[in-house]
Every structure is written in C-alpha cells, then in structure tokens.
Amino acid sequence: MTLFDLIDGEIATVHSFTGDMELESRLVEMGILPGIRIRRIKTAPMNGPIELKVRDYHVSLRQDDARNILIQQ
Amino acid sequence: MTTAVQSSWAALVGNPNSGKTAIFNLLTGLNQKVSNYPGVTVEKKTGQTRFADGSKFYLLDLPGTYSLTAQSMDERIVTEQVLNWIHGHEPPGVIVSVVDATNLSRNLYLTTQLADLGIPVVVALNMMDMVKDEIKIDLDKLTNDLGIAAIVPMSAIEKWGQKELLEAVQKSIDTAFVENPFPIFLNDNISKVLNPLEEIFKSQLRYNERLAKAQALRLVTRQSTLEIYDEMSVNGFTADEAFMNTLRDKRQAAVDLLEDTGIKHRIMEATLRYEWLDSVLAAAKINIDPQIAEANYSENLDRLLTHKWVGPAIFVLLLYFIFQSIFTWATVPMDWINRGVGWVGNQVLNMISAGMLRDLIVEGIIAGVGAILIFLPQILILMFFMTILEDTGYMARVAFMMDRFMTMVGLHGRSVLPLMSGYACAIPGIMSTRTIDSWKERLITILILPLMSCSARLPVYTLMIGAFIPATKVFGVLNLQGLTLVVMYFLGTTTAFILAKVFSLFIKVEGKSSFVMELPPYRTPLWWSVFHQVYIRGKLFVVNAGKIILTISIILWFLASFPKVDESTINENPIRTSYASKIGHTIEPIIEPLGFDWKLGIGLITSFAAREVLVSTMATIYNVESEADNVVQLKDAMKSDKHPQTGMPIYTPLVAISLMVFFVFAAQCMATFAIVRNETNTWKWPLFMIIYMNGLAYGASFIVYQGGLILGFG
Structure with missing residues (x-):
C-alpha cells in the first residue's frame, strides 16, 4: 500500500519510493528513508495535502506525492 | 585545497x-x-x-x-x-x-x-x-x-x-585546522565503486581524502552534482569537455555497478549518512527513537487551527482583521506624510524664487519622493503582520489549508496572503511573495497580483460612481452604487484567477513545484527580530524602488509642465498646452473607441505615477482649485462638459463604466513595476505585465463601450 491509502491517525513504516525522483531525493534528505516510522496526522481542508509526523518534526505533502511512497503497516 | x-x-x-x-x-x-x-x-x-x-x-x-x-x-x-x-x-x-x-x-x-x-x-x-x-x-x-x-x-x-x-x-x-578522516563507514563494495571518482577529485582538483570521498558519494547519488562542475575553474584547472566526459562516464559506471549489487544509488548518501548520524546520536545518549505517536502542543493547537471547517474560518477572521488594520492604521501616517511633503514643498516655494528649478524640485522631486513614502505605512504594517505569521509558524498552516484550492488555479498554498494583501496595495503583496519557494508559482502570483483592486483605485471608482451612477435600489435592497463597486472588485479577482491558470499552462520555468513543507512548531515571535525584518524590508523598498519611481516622476513632471508658455498671453491652464496634452490629443484616436477624450488621455498618462493621480489631473485640467470640495466640483465639471461641436455631454455613465473597467485591468502604478523589476531581477516580467494588463484593459473597455453603444446605453 501507499501513504495515500493510510488512514489519518495511523502509523506505518516507509518501504520504498516510486515515480518522481526529485521527490524521493528531497524526502530522503529530510530523513524520510526506508525503515523510518511515520504517522499520518490529518488531511487538509478540501481534501488537500496531508500532514505527517516523522523523526522529531511535522511535514506536509500533496496527496499525489503520497501515492509514490510505499509503506508497510 | x-x-x-x-x-x-x-x-x-x-x-x-x-x-x-x-x-x-x-x-x-x-x-x-x-x-x-x-x-x-x-x-x-x-x-x-x-x-x-x-x-x-x-x-x-x-x-x-x-x-x-x-x-x-x-x-x-x-x-x-x-x-x-x-x-x-x-x-x-x-x-x-x-x-x-x-x-x-x-x-x-x-x-x-x-x-x-x-x-x-x-x-x-x-x-x-x-x-x-x-x-x-x-x-x-x-x-x-x-x-x-x-x-x-x-x-x-x-x-x-x-x-x-x-x-x-x-x-x-x-586555531590551525585539523583534518579528520571521512567518518562514514563505507563497505568494500561501495568503496570500490567510489574509488575511481575519488581519485579524479584528489589528483585533478586537489581535494583531500575526506572531501574527495564526500563529493564522490554525492556525485553518484545525485545527477545534479555533475552539472555544477561544468565549466568550473579552480586553481588554474578548468573543467573542460574531456574532464566532464570522464566524470560523466565514471559516474555512470559507478551507478551501473551499484544497480548490479542491488544498492539504490539515488538514496545512497542519505541512507549512509543518516545511519551513521543516528548511531553517533545514540552514542551521545540522545534518544533517536522519537515518540511519533505522541502529539505535542503544536499538534494539539492544530486540532483547531487547521481543522477542516474551523481552520479556514479562523483564517478568514484573521485576514479581515489584518486588512481592516491596514486600511485604518495606515490612514493616519499617510496623512502625516502627505502633509509633511506638502509642508516641505511650501518651504521650498518660499526659499527659492519662481522658476524652472523650483518647479522641478517641488513638482518633480518632492512630489516623487512623496509618491514613494506614501506607500510606506501600508508596506510596514503588512510586513509586520506577515513576519509575525511567518515567525509563529502559522503561515505554513495557511499554505497547508489553502494549497488544494490554489493549485487548482495554478498557484501555491503560499500565494494566498500576498494576493489578499493586493487589495490594500500590490507592492507589499509582491514583496511578500518571497515566502513562495517555487519560482514558477511565485512568478505567476506576482504577474496577476496587480489585478486585485488596490486602495489607489478607490478614489477613481468613487469619483466615477459618485458622478455617473445613480444611487437607485436594485431588487429593492442593493444600492446600485455599492453594487458597481463590488462588481469592479469581483471582475479583477476573477480575472486574476483565470489568468493564473492560463499562465501556469504557458510559462515554462525550470524546477518542478513540490510541496514537501515542514510545519514548524508554533513559537512566540521574537519582537526585535520582527522589527529588524520589517525595517530591512522598508529600507529595501525606499532605496531600490525609490530610484525608479523618482526618475519616472521627474519625466512625468517634465511632460506636464513643458513647453513653457508666457502665462500672461494665454488664459488656458498650462497643462492644456503641455507635452502631456499633446500626447493626450495624439492618443485620442486610439482611446476614442473606449469612450475617452484627450482629457482622460492626459489622466491615463499621469496616472502612471499612481492611479489616484487621475483625480488630481482632472482637477487640474478643469481648474478646480479648492482643496476640500474639489471632488464635488470635479463631478459637476465633468458632468456638464459638452462636446464643442455636437453639444452632447462628453462623459456618460457608459464612459464612466468603461473607464472603471479600464482601471481594473490597466498597468498604471509605476511603483508596482519598479518593485517587480526588483523582485524578478529583469525588465522582462514588468514589461510583460505592462503589455498584457494594458491589452486586457483596452479590450475589456472596448467591449464595454462599443457593446454599450450597440445596446443603446450611449
């Protein structure tokens, strides 16, 4: 499954990335690597971007980008 | 090294x-x-x-x-x-x-x-x-x-x-610098793969061991690292084609080898570095297993502040408060600046005897400086709020909440506040687009921002509506005058969003937009830091945009005051015989299809200084002297102005609407384009804006006036 499918409030582990290489590079530089645990906090109003907690910080990304992040629950 | x-x-x-x-x-x-x-x-x-x-x-x-x-x-x-x-x-x-x-x-x-x-x-x-x-x-x-x-x-x-x-x-x-070895452990496989690149860096670019290893690792990980070496020259060595080809080939060989062994080269540097770093942090007794299930105070606050319904409602209230403050707080200092500039002008009038130099100083330079300073209160107040919103961390939440809507029209979540501030004044709005980190979306935001009806258009709307739109009721409740004003604001805003979509399809800018955005914890703003940032912004505006505004206002002064004629021989107002008037007459055939005569032509030229200058220019042309009630007198003068041949009124409600529509779209305020030049670092984009906005203004006014004539509203 992908991060897109994760329900708000649930925790998962990053498995790998597909698609956009720029996105992958940006995420890994911010420490969002395969094996790291993330929690999907919420979805923005109007079904907008999603908010995550990873390591010690909160980050948001668009739902289209979330489809490119494969996870394991 | x-x-x-x-x-x-x-x-x-x-x-x-x-x-x-x-x-x-x-x-x-x-x-x-x-x-x-x-x-x-x-x-x-x-x-x-x-x-x-x-x-x-x-x-x-x-x-x-x-x-x-x-x-x-x-x-x-x-x-x-x-x-x-x-x-x-x-x-x-x-x-x-x-x-x-x-x-x-x-x-x-x-x-x-x-x-x-x-x-x-x-x-x-x-x-x-x-x-x-x-x-x-x-x-x-x-x-x-x-x-x-x-x-x-x-x-x-x-x-x-x-x-x-x-x-x-x-x-x-x-202290003398001590070189440490490359601290990250590289297994034999990876060491072997990186070695050829490492050797090139050491032998040709004289990198030391640690740097050579780090750069080799980065080069294999990211293709973009290759590009920055292109045509670089160092210590008499130039990265020529042969060098670049070697680098490219060796990189590709390394990538191929890694793929064969199943190592993902694109996440290699981050993986190795984070693994090492996490172990170092663990050894320094730092908890590296953060409680991601735990909600901190920011997350708790966000339950309300970015809530599906409550979040946007709070944002709208906050916006209302900010713009209300810009309109109300700024009027007092703006009034001081106006009076101050007037006072300085009067001092000069008393000190220097009448003549060209005095006119240049008073009507050109001092008026020009006034035109710059008058924007300062609005800029400072808006920058103050923007800095606070940014420094507290709330701005990232606004972008988070609004991103979906804004991407639909080709903009970015962070375009919201700059666009909204455009209703007060385009200049601080354009300056605040700096918070948009994607260049394409930032550029589009700048390009459409002046279409948001700013406060300088209000005097023009007020004059034309007051003179030509009757205060009748529509559908029994709505005042026609108020409705006309709302329509003008709506027209500008809707067109801005449509054009944003159009521009986003046509403008190709390097760099894809991404929205991997940190939502930093809420923090109390550092007041001294906020004031520093506001001060620096204000100074930047006065110094950089100021130079351009001053130059243009001197040119406009020249056009409106020359050629000099002996005032005793004519009984006409000097502006009626000036170059500006000649230009007004010259462009009359062009603006006639919009319903404008040469007098409005002069106004269109002088309003390039600032939109509200149209009102004072018309007042000058009609020789309306009295300060306090000139708008009332000007209204009557314009209403009773008859065409010399036909005896028909020159200005009709249709002309008034056509003029207002023109002002909704037209590129007029020179300070705006000075600041766009400053922010985009080229004249290309301000020129593009002047062309598209004036084209739009002409087309829209043409349709309104000619359409109105056909429908019999003449």
Whole structure:
C-alpha cells in the first residue's frame, strides 16, 4: 500500500519510493528513508495535502506525492 | 585545497525554521546589507559584528536548506557558494551551522555535510530553551564524533549563548585546522565503486581524502552534482569537455555497478549518512527513537487551527482583521506624510524664487519622493503582520489549508496572503511573495497580483460612481452604487484567477513545484527580530524602488509642465498646452473607441505615477482649485462638459463604466513595476505585465463601450 491509502491517525513504516525522483531525493534528505516510522496526522481542508509526523518534526505533502511512497503497516 | 586561509568572516548555514535569521539578527543588529545574488532573486544578507576584543568580523546569512544538493533556487545558491569555497574562492574562516536542538537528526544531516568541506564548523545549537531537562546531551562526545570544531548551546529567544558562540567562532578561526578522516563507514563494495571518482577529485582538483570521498558519494547519488562542475575553474584547472566526459562516464559506471549489487544509488548518501548520524546520536545518549505517536502542543493547537471547517474560518477572521488594520492604521501616517511633503514643498516655494528649478524640485522631486513614502505605512504594517505569521509558524498552516484550492488555479498554498494583501496595495503583496519557494508559482502570483483592486483605485471608482451612477435600489435592497463597486472588485479577482491558470499552462520555468513543507512548531515571535525584518524590508523598498519611481516622476513632471508658455498671453491652464496634452490629443484616436477624450488621455498618462493621480489631473485640467470640495466640483465639471461641436455631454455613465473597467485591468502604478523589476531581477516580467494588463484593459473597455453603444446605453 501507499501513504495515500493510510488512514489519518495511523502509523506505518516507509518501504520504498516510486515515480518522481526529485521527490524521493528531497524526502530522503529530510530523513524520510526506508525503515523510518511515520504517522499520518490529518488531511487538509478540501481534501488537500496531508500532514505527517516523522523523526522529531511535522511535514506536509500533496496527496499525489503520497501515492509514490510505499509503506508497510 | 587551501585550508590555511584565515578569513575574518563566517557563513551562517542551516535548515529552514532553525532560527538562523534570528541568530543573524542577534549577532549583527541593524548592521546589515541586503542584496541579490547575481542573476537570481535570492537575497544575499551580510552583516557585521565584533568579537569580545573589539575586532571586526563579517557574517554571511545563506538561504535555509536541508542539504548541499541543489534543488530549489535557494539551495542552488548554497551549493554553488560551497563549491566556490572548496575551490579556494574566498572561503569563510568558519561555517556556523545553526541547528534546532529539538530536531537534532534532520538538522545535523546538513552539519555533517558541511564538516566534510575542510572548513572549521561551529554548531550553534539553537532553541535549547525548548529542550526538556531530562535530555542530557553529551556535547563533547558529539563534537568529537562529528569531527567539528565546537557545539555551542544557545537560545535566540532568551538571548543567551551568543557570547559563547562568538568566542567559539574566534577560537576556531585562530586555531590551525585539523583534518579528520571521512567518518562514514563505507563497505568494500561501495568503496570500490567510489574509488575511481575519488581519485579524479584528489589528483585533478586537489581535494583531500575526506572531501574527495564526500563529493564522490554525492556525485553518484545525485545527477545534479555533475552539472555544477561544468565549466568550473579552480586553481588554474578548468573543467573542460574531456574532464566532464570522464566524470560523466565514471559516474555512470559507478551507478551501473551499484544497480548490479542491488544498492539504490539515488538514496545512497542519505541512507549512509543518516545511519551513521543516528548511531553517533545514540552514542551521545540522545534518544533517536522519537515518540511519533505522541502529539505535542503544536499538534494539539492544530486540532483547531487547521481543522477542516474551523481552520479556514479562523483564517478568514484573521485576514479581515489584518486588512481592516491596514486600511485604518495606515490612514493616519499617510496623512502625516502627505502633509509633511506638502509642508516641505511650501518651504521650498518660499526659499527659492519662481522658476524652472523650483518647479522641478517641488513638482518633480518632492512630489516623487512623496509618491514613494506614501506607500510606506501600508508596506510596514503588512510586513509586520506577515513576519509575525511567518515567525509563529502559522503561515505554513495557511499554505497547508489553502494549497488544494490554489493549485487548482495554478498557484501555491503560499500565494494566498500576498494576493489578499493586493487589495490594500500590490507592492507589499509582491514583496511578500518571497515566502513562495517555487519560482514558477511565485512568478505567476506576482504577474496577476496587480489585478486585485488596490486602495489607489478607490478614489477613481468613487469619483466615477459618485458622478455617473445613480444611487437607485436594485431588487429593492442593493444600492446600485455599492453594487458597481463590488462588481469592479469581483471582475479583477476573477480575472486574476483565470489568468493564473492560463499562465501556469504557458510559462515554462525550470524546477518542478513540490510541496514537501515542514510545519514548524508554533513559537512566540521574537519582537526585535520582527522589527529588524520589517525595517530591512522598508529600507529595501525606499532605496531600490525609490530610484525608479523618482526618475519616472521627474519625466512625468517634465511632460506636464513643458513647453513653457508666457502665462500672461494665454488664459488656458498650462497643462492644456503641455507635452502631456499633446500626447493626450495624439492618443485620442486610439482611446476614442473606449469612450475617452484627450482629457482622460492626459489622466491615463499621469496616472502612471499612481492611479489616484487621475483625480488630481482632472482637477487640474478643469481648474478646480479648492482643496476640500474639489471632488464635488470635479463631478459637476465633468458632468456638464459638452462636446464643442455636437453639444452632447462628453462623459456618460457608459464612459464612466468603461473607464472603471479600464482601471481594473490597466498597468498604471509605476511603483508596482519598479518593485517587480526588483523582485524578478529583469525588465522582462514588468514589461510583460505592462503589455498584457494594458491589452486586457483596452479590450475589456472596448467591449464595454462599443457593446454599450450597440445596446443603446450611449
């Protein structure tokens, strides 16, 4: 499954990335690597971007980008 | 490699939201210079400070970045600067790496990259006030393991630690630099693959062991690292085609080898570096297993502030409050500025005898300076609010909430506030687009922003509506005059969003938009830092845009006052015989299809100074003298103006609507284009705006007036 499918409030582990290489590079530089645990906090109003907690910080990304992040629950 | 250079300046590098700007302001005070890097619109901030012994030293504040690989415009600047340094072009004596102590692993990632460069690194461990007491960091061990000069705990908010930071900086400049080995463990497989590239860096570019390994690793990981070596020249060595081909081939060979062994090269550097860094942090007794299930205070606040329904409602209320304040608070200082400029003008009138020089000073220069300063209150108030919203962390939430709607029209979540502030004044709005990190979306926001009806259009709308739109009721409740005003605002806003969509389809700019955006914890704004930033912005506007505005107002003054005629021989107003009037008559055939005569033609020219100048120009043409009730008199004068041949009224309600529609779209305020020139660093975009906006204005007015005539509203 992908991060897109994760329900708000649930925790998962990053498995790998597909698609956009720029996105992958940006995420890994911010420490969002395969094996790291993330929690999907919420979805923005109007079904907008999603908010995550990873390591010690909160980050948001668009739902289209979330489809490119494969996870394991 | 030159490591012995004892530069008396330091570079400030850090993640976004690490408090880097606050530390820069804390160290340098108002001793700052802001300029742009050549060819790009990224701000270059330098400042001066003193060590305890009184000796001067300089600080360069680099844009916030998460790593040394180029992606956004800001990051490319950092990458290029760093490459210049390692090739011996004016390297800093020390790099101050600003680190958020509450978010260690991600912040230190950049620090470990900096530590490979062969320049001493001092970590400013900021936000120690937020670190819970039970977390004890073994700083000495961490300093040693990371291979850096020092770690200085501090708090920009509580203003402590800056003295120790300066001491550490001075000490590391004075101490001979000790080269450490590359600290990250590379297994045999990876070592073998990186070796050929490492050798090239060592033999041809004279990199030391650690730097060669780090750059080889980065080159294999990121294709973009290759591009920055292109045509670079270092120590008499130029990266020619042959060198680049070798580098490219060796990189490809390394990538192929890695793929064969199942190693994902694109995440290699991050994987290795984070693995090592996490182990170092664990050894320094830092908890690297954060409680991601735990909600902190920011997350709890966000239950309300970014809630599906409550969040946007709070945002709208906040916006209402901000714009209300801009309109109400700014009127008083704007009135002072107006009076002050008038007073200075009168002093000059009394001091210098009548003549061309006096006219130039009073009507050209002083009026021009007035036109610049009059914007200052609105700019400062808006910048004040924007800085607070940004520094508290709320702005990131606004972008988060609005991103979906804004991307539908080709904009960015962060376009919201700049666009809204366009209703007050386009200039501070354009200046505040700097918070949009994607260049394409920032450019589009700038391009459409002047279509939001600003407060300078209000006097024009008020005059035309008051004179020609009857105050009758529509559908029994709505006032036709008020409705007309609302329609004008609606027309500008809707067109802005449609054009944003159109531009986003046609404008091709390098760099894809991404929205991997940190939502930093809510923090109390640092008031002194807020005031610093507002002051710097205000100064930037007065100095940079001011030069252009002053030049144009002198040109406009010349056009409106020359050629000089002997005033006793004519009984006409001098402006009626000026070059401006000649231009008005010349363009009359062009603007006639819009319903405008030569007098409005003059007004259109002079309103290039500022939109509201149309009103005073018309007043001058009709010789309306009395200050207080000139609008009333002007209304009557315009209403009773008859065509000399036909005897028909020149200005009708249809002309009034056509003129207002023209003002909704037209590119008129020169200060706007001066600031666009400043922000985009080229005349290309302001010229494009002038052309498209005036084209739009002409087309729309043409349709309104000619359509109105056909429908019999003449």
